[in-house]
Amino acid sequence: MSDPHTVSLSSKTHEDILNLLAIESSDQLIDKFLHAFLDLKKEKENLEHTLKRYQQREIDAFAIGNAVSDGICIVDKDGIMVAINKGYTKITGLKDTDVVGRHVQDLINLRYFSNAVSMIVMQEKKKISALSTIMTNGKKVLITGNPFFDEEGDVVQVLTVMRDMTELLELRDRLELAETENKMYQSQINLMRGKQSNLIGSSFVIESIRKQIENVAITDATVLITGETGCGKEVVAEEIVRFSTRSEKPYVKVNCAAIPETLLESELFGYEKGAFTGASNKEKLGLFETAHQGTILLDEIGEMPMILQSKLLRVLQEKEFVRVGGTKPIKLDARIVAATNKDLAEQIAAGTFREDLYYRLNVIPISIPPLRERREDITILAYHFLEEFNKRYSKETELESGALQLIENYDWPGNVRQLMNVLERLIIMENDTRISEKKVAAVLGINSLKDHLEKIEDLPYKEALAAFERNLIESSLKRTGSTHKTAKDLGISQPTVVRKAKALGIESW
16 A cells, blocks of 8 residues: 555645646746737837827928928819918918918919919829919919829829029020120121221121122222111211221212202202302302212212202213302212112102113112111110110110010111110110110000011011001101101101101001
């Protein structure tokens, strides 16, 4: 038999062991729970830290958005303005209450903006950049719209960034202005390196005329200069004189249209004392005699009466003339240069100009095209006059790019003289140092270059030109109230104003 004590001990030991094992299992379970609790606590702390980090990022993004100078705007998928930053308000002048919660199209309808980039982004589902105008303050802005998509590829929001381009565009205009001035000055330098011609321009036709002047100036050949009013016929005549062998001798200009017909003969040829009623008791030298050994310019030769044309023909053929009331021929030692804005061939056909006289005058013909046919000269002439009048009136006036573009594209019916008068008026009358397109258009009596061209673009050339001239002359007559003031206004002669007004059927004056 076994020892009872032994059995009892064994049972006790077994129970103790079981109890010990139970205790150890509880500690492990507690330990596991403790570790799990600590892991959860750590994960919670990590999540809280992450949340704070994201919250901080959101705060930082909002702060950055308000710190930048660009305007930022968020538009939802329905086209509703959700949020704007301070830069947006600064550029547009619009507050949150003006735009947030409103549809983009409503703002367009209220003429806050010229176009809506965000709506285009939604339609095309891609990044879009476009220039726009803030209608409330006239600022030019570059708007870039960026689409944000959901998992199905639909646009859920559009973030637009607005950049104020006003200063940049003004800088571009100044750069273009500087480049144009550089070209103009370089052209002038090239001219000064050559013959130092006073005939301003760089077009092929002006270069050709300079060459003609160079060839003909050293001779005594008669020259006939033709071209529209104000295109520079007198300048060409002066260049001929300046480079001639008679440059130091008298230079006499005669405007045949400005002297009354009854006085023209005596003014040209002079008269003997007592030759007619009212004549002086002493002889009077005529303009031909005054030009002895020099040059005489017969401007507006097409206006000369037929009765005097025969006498002028003799002067050209025989190189002599007789004074009014005289009998003794006087030898002529003067070079004759004639100029006209009329078509002498048409006058010959109409019987108002002698054909033989025309051929005597037209030994060396120089034809000056109107300014609209040599537009490359307009910019150079404009800056030449701008510099001249700035210096004369102690100003520092500049032309904006829009004003220069209008000047370049305008037809200038009064040609160089009209361009010169317009620029002089703008410099004198404007206190602003910059001449805008609007100011030029106002002086020219047109709304804008676009409006002006649209009105006549479908007309044939002659009709378009007539419509343009009619509008210009009629506007000037209404504004000035007289043909003399209109002539000065447009840079043409008063007889030309009267003739064109009659031909164009303008009767209000």
